[in-house]
Amino acid sequence: MNPFYEPYRLLQIYQSILFRENKLVNYPTAHQQFSALNLIAFKQLQHNIDTYLLEFLKANGLILTNVDNILEGLYKTLLNLGIGAPPPFLANRQQYNAAKHRKSSIFHSYQTRQPEIMVTLDINASKEILKELLVNGMTIARINCAYGTIEDWRRLIHFIRSIEKDIHNQLPHPCKIYMDLSGAKVRVGPIKKKTFPLKIKINKDRYGFPLHNKKGILVMKHHTHIHDLDSFEFVLPLNINKDIPQLAAGDVLHFTDVQKRKREFNILASHTYGYVVTINKTTYISEGTRLLHEQSGNEYQVGTLKSSPVDIYVKSGDYLKIHLAKSIEGKAATKNNPAEISTTLPQIFSDVKAGENIYFNDGKIHGIVDHVDKNFIIVSIIYPSTPKKVKENKGINLPDTKIKLPAITAQDIHDLPFIVKHADFLGISFIQQAEDLAYLHQILHQSLLENLTIVAKIETRNAIHNFSDILLQGLHFPKFAVMIARGDLAVEVGFEKLPIIQQEMLDMCKAAHVPTILATEVLDRLTKKGIPSRAELADIFIGSSVDCMMLNKGTYVDKAVDFLKETMQLIVKQHEYYHKYVRGF
Known part of the structure; x- marks a missing residue:
């Protein structure tokens, strides 16, 4: 390769980008158009820069690193090489500053250099x-609209806003609300219900002592759904007998649980619907369990407990039958029949072919389609080797199947008015192509978008193939961000490809001045088990370059929020140190 040719090759790349500037139209503002052009410039560099050109620049003491403003960086590089070139548009610097301001209007992380912390809320939180989450550092509360009802969502938002009023002096900013549309997700259908004993688990410290007592309520009055009871850790209905005298604070109810162990409830106080109680030992309680008040000799009987799905387990070598009728409930395997489930979107299985891969539960269960029938398909399970539970409403991934599904469903359209009224972020789940965002722009009035950030959740193979087009379309929104949803994405593209694809998406978002949210399994072990893995700590360091990190729900999620906040503060200080000094090794 002729080294004298390299500067002029760089000039050609620069001129081709300038030419494309005139082709970009219909963006609402100049800074949105600038971000679109910068993304196109990034793609041009990706396709045209090779080792020879990089080595040439390096030999001349130059390097291409200015991803935020590529045209200006190229222009200055050409000047340093003694190559005359037309300067970029005069307002370029102002547009660049406006693009940065647009990004900072979405997240506070731009000012603090510390990623915001989003937490997926349990619908019954x-x-x-x-309050613990807010105090520990949660800045964005995520409500997944695939679960619960509008009343459930309203209750969570009301709780957050009322807590903020009580502790406003402890919070640097009001907590923002993120809500995703449930989207056209292929999920496991309903599973047959059965009444199981209620388990009340008491966590212990390393010496075997209870960490804290569980507080619940013994319900003495009929009710359908009382939101006041959601704050209790367990709810136990009792059969009503008007002749039994009332209990008082300090009373004790003794009983024998399912495992024949002696247990007791301590009465804390009376309640509108019964009695507030505590327990300090793990117990299993079934319907009909008798609670004895020894002082008076009176007995109370546990009433009807809430039913739960039966357990369906599969492992390698097993078969799983998927019915293509929504009315059929899933059930466990028997001696002569495999386990059976249904699916929420049976119509998509018309495109499934024998030999294609199928995954359940974020890839925790892997099978191969063995047989296809108009009424069902048979899946041969190849992973895991030990039994794994198939859970109701969990996702099904078909990475080899060409699925044609809308990103926005009729249910999403129904939920939209509530979301745009109460949320700061609207997540579009299972986005496939740029047209999905264009359709959303069409159905939402412009006035509703001024204060609402649209978030494209990247979790399908099609979304990866169409990613640059999705970014270019998303830039038409006043506020736009991207969530890299690694759960479904890893299954769709392959676990071995995920790190590369994740980094490529982060680079492209940076070039487009689009903020990013990193999701799925961030501090997952800490959230669920109370202690992080070493790999999770490395993941946080990589995640420090994004604008927001999302934690999923778990027993120790409040601890995980606090840990993430403290760790990020240390990482930010380390980054600042490296910016100030060049260290030799």
Whole structure:
């Protein structure tokens, strides 16, 4: 390769980008158009820069690193090489600053250099748990609209806003609300229900002592759904007998649980619907369990417990039958028949072919389609080797199947009015192509978008193939961000490809001045088990370059929020140190 040719090759790349500037139209503002052009410039560099050109620049003491403003960087590089070139558009610097301001209007992380912390809320989260999350550092609360009802979502938002009023002096900013549309997700259908004993688990410290007592309520009055009871850690209905005298604070109810162990409830106080109680030992309680008040000799009987799905387990070598009728409930395997489930979107299985891969539960269960029938398909399970539970409403991935599904469903359209009224972020789940965002722009009035950030959740193979087009379309929104949803994405593209694809998406978002959210399994072990893995700590360091990190729900999620906040503060200080000094090794 002729080294004298390299500067002029760089000039050609620069001129081709300038030419494309005139082709970009219909963006609402100059800074949105600038971001679109910068993304195109990034793609041009990707396709045209090779080792020879980089080595040439390096030999001349130059390097291409200015991803935020590529045209200006190229222009200055050409000047340093003694190559005359037309300067970029005069307003370029102002547009660049405006693009940065657009990004900072979405997240506070631009000012703090510390990623915001988003937490996926349990639909039944109590006010006490939400308060812990807010105090520990949650800045964005995520409500997944695939679960619960509008009343459930309204209750969570009301809890957050009322807590903020009580502790506003402890919070640097009001907590933002993120809500995703449920989207056209292929999920496991309903599983047959059965009444199981209620388990009340008491966590212990390393010496075997209970970490804290569980507080619940013994319900003495009929009710359909009382939101006041959601703050309790367990709810136990009792059969009503008007002749039994009332209990008082300090009373004790003795009983024998399912495992024949002696247990007791301590009465804390009376309640509108019964009695507030505590327990300090793990117990299993079934319907009909008798609670004895020894002082008076009176007995109370546990009433009807809430039913739960039966357990369906599969492992390698097993078969799983998927019915293509929504009305059929899933059931466990028998001696002569495999386990059976249904699916929420049976119509998509018309495109499934024998030999294609199928995954359940974020890839925890892997099978191969063995047989296809108009009424069902048979899946041969190849992973895991030990039994794994198939859970109701969990996702099904078909990475080899060409699925044609809308990103926005009729249910999403129904939920939209509530979301745009109460949320700061609207997540579009399972986006496939740029047209999905264009359709959303069409159905939402411009006035509704001024204060609402649209988030494209990247979790399908099609979304990866169409990613640059999705970014270019998303830039038409006043506020736009991207969530890299690694759960479904890893299954769709392959676990071995995920790190590369994740980094490529982060680079492209940076070039487009689009903020990013990193999701799925961030501090997953800490959230669920109370202690992080070493790999999770490395993941956080990589995640420090994004604008927001999302934690999923778990027993120790409040601890995980605090840990993430403290760790990020240390990482930010380390980054600042490296910016100030060049260290030799």
